[in-house]
Amino acid sequence: MVIATKHPTCSAADQRYRQVSGWLAGLPEPLDPRDPLLGDQQVDVAIAGGGLTGLWTAYCLAKGDPRLRIVICEREIVGYGASGRNGGFQSAGMAGEMRVYKRYGGMDIVRRAERAFIDGIDWVGDVVAHEQIDCGWHKGGALQIATSPTQAARVEAGVAGRRARGFTEQDVWEISLDELEQRVRFHGAVSATYTPHCARIDPARLTRGLARACENLGVTIYEQTPVTAIERGRLVCQQGTVQADVVIRATEAFTRDLPGGKRRYLRIYSHMLQTEVLLDHVWDELGWDNCEPIADQRFHFFYAQRTMDNRIALGGRGTSYYTGDRIADTNDHNEAIFVRIDEALRLHFPAAGEAKIEHRWGGSFAAPRDWSMQVDFDPMTGLGAAGGFAGHGLTGTSIAGRTLADLILQRETDLLRLPWVGHTCRKWEPEPLRAIAAKSISGILSSADVVEERTGRPAKRVRIVKRFMPSR
Numbered sequence: 001m002v003i004a005t006k007h008p009t010c011s012a013a014d015q016r017y018r019q020v021s022g023w024l025a026g027l028p029e030p031l032d033p034r035d036p037l038l039g040d041q042q043v044d045v046a047i048a049g050g051g052l053t054g055l056w057t058a059y060c061l062a063k064g065d066p067r068l069r070i071v072i073c074e075r076e077i078v079g080y081g082a083s084g085r086n087g088g089f090q091s092a093g094m095a096g097e098m099r100v101y102k103r104y105g106g107m108d109i110v111r112r113a114e115r116a117f118i119d120g121i122d123w124v125g126d127v128v129a130h131e132q133i134d135c136g137w138h139k140g141g142a143l144q145i146a147t148s149p150t151q152a153a154r155v156e157a158g159v160a161g162r163r164a165r166g167f168t169e170q171d172v173w174e175i176s177l178d179e180l181e182q183r184v185r186f187h188g189a190v191s192a193t194y195t196p197h198c199a200r201i202d203p204a205r206l207t208r209g210l211a212r213a214c215e216n217l218g219v220t221i222y223e224q225t226p227v228t229a230i231e232r233g234r235l236v237c238q239q240g241t242v243q244a245d246v247v248i249r250a251t252e253a254f255t256r257d258l259p260g261g262k263r264r265y266l267r268i269y270s271h272m273l274q275t276e277v278l279l280d281h282v283w284d285e286l287g288w289d290n291c292e293p294i295a296d297q298r299f300h301f302f303y304a305q306r307t308m309d310n311r312i313a314l315g316g317r318g319t320s321y322y323t324g325d326r327i328a329d330t331n332d333h334n335e336a337i338f339v340r341i342d343e344a345l346r347l348h349f350p351a352a353g354e355a356k357i358e359h360r361w362g363g364s365f366a367a368p369r370d371w372s373m374q375v376d377f378d379p380m381t382g383l384g385a386a387g388g389f390a391g392h393g394l395t396g397t398s399i400a401g402r403t404l405a406d407l408i409l410q411r412e413t414d415l416l417r418l419p420w421v422g423h424t425c426r427k428w429e430p431e432p433l434r435a436i437a438a439k440s441i442s443g444i445l446s447s448a449d450v451v452e453e454r455t456g457r458p459a460k461r462v463r464i465v466k467r468f469m470p471s472r
């Protein structure tokens, strides 16, 4: 539940969209939708989905060839999906699995893929600066904090693995608890690592600012325009059709609603809360001047950031799958998870112990069967798509948009040689197998966290599900 911030326009649509996330609730501009598509149209490029994937693709195409006529059709408003709801970690966490990408060129391609994510952070920062997008983009790095010895062992193994893959001491390093204390007063830390490769952002401001930048470059965005079919040469919408040589799917977790999309991704929910604006004396106690996003190392981890308007936004502590990938606004609200993330907030940030919670919401991301992102374009049919970021889309979507633009404009760049280009994976199992598997994995991970906390030893049961879950 989001308590809508009062806004002078307060139309019914504005109020409805402010309920979607704390980020959308906090936007200074009215959220009245842009005009919908009414009737038919002929353009060069038609994109389904006004999240970051669709917008980055349109932005890079419009920059690359200003003559192109580009249209985005968005079912609700720009930023309605995960792009307007997420944790705001623009991290170097690669959207995909090493074991999957290795197939396309061994460790060399994995290293290049990881480097593309690291470099991708500054690429976004440069666009944000160039387009003057006021989204609190701040590259203060990120902290991974272990809150038990078993988590600490995982953090250590993670750092060793990165070192083995060529990450240096400038990329990630262990910090002492004293140094952690200087950065942020976090209760319950056992060990911590720091990486400079992460920026904090307000995701809704980024998404909506990028939409404005696209419009300034001549892109047309239709809102409240559901696409009902994506076909060669056209996007079929409820009240019209866009004919185009190039047609792009950028609908991520919502892809399951489109013809043929049902088993492409698992639609997984994550939930968040935001405190009220915290007063100066609370920040004096908390520190956190450099706004490093923080995550712990439980299997059902939490993630937290200090927002640009001085709140704490915290999410995670469990993910949910709803049988049949059901899409319903009620899925955005999960009381059990809200309780757990609230507890995590009070436990780890005691200085914010009395803070009121102003916003609670959920959102979904798309997990492919192999947890690895895909970018695809077929020049013969003009059909393209990107998605499957599995919760790592803030950098991944920009790489995908840049890559799609290069593919469409036939530019030979290094991006085209990264492992997600043309990558496909098998579909998820049909129901009820999918639901049984998703719920069993989530249940095993929850119980593994409890076991580790109780015994102080690694939970062996995780081995059973390891090959079905993403690495971190």
Ligand SMILES: Cc1cc2nc3c(=O)[nH]c(=O)nc-3n(C[C@H](O)[C@H](O)[C@H](O)COP(=O)(O)OP(=O)(O)OC[C@H]3O[C@@H](n4cnc5c(N)ncnc54)[C@H](O)[C@@H]3O)c2cc1C
Residues within 6 Å of the ligand: 048, 049, 050, 051, 052, 053, 054, 073, 074, 075, 076, 077, 078, 079, 080, 081, 082, 083, 084, 085, 086, 087, 088, 089, 090, 091, 225, 226, 227, 228, 250, 251, 252, 253, 254, 255, 257, 258, 269, 270, 271, 272, 303, 315, 362, 363, 364, 365, 387, 389, 390, 391, 392, 393, 394, 395, 396, 397
């Ligand atoms: C709670 C949460 C926390 C997250 N935290 C992080 C994080 O901290 N860091 C990170 O890197 N990633 C994070 N992610 C993942 C990240 O938000 C996504 O990977 C990214 O936003 C995906 O962008 P997208 O444009 O592909 O999809 P979306 O933002 O979901 O956009 C898809 C758009 O398509 C529209 N659409 C759907 N169907 C249709 C249709 N039929 N016709 C027209 N339009 C349609 C939707 O309305 C939506 O606007 C998080 C995700 C969630 C849910």
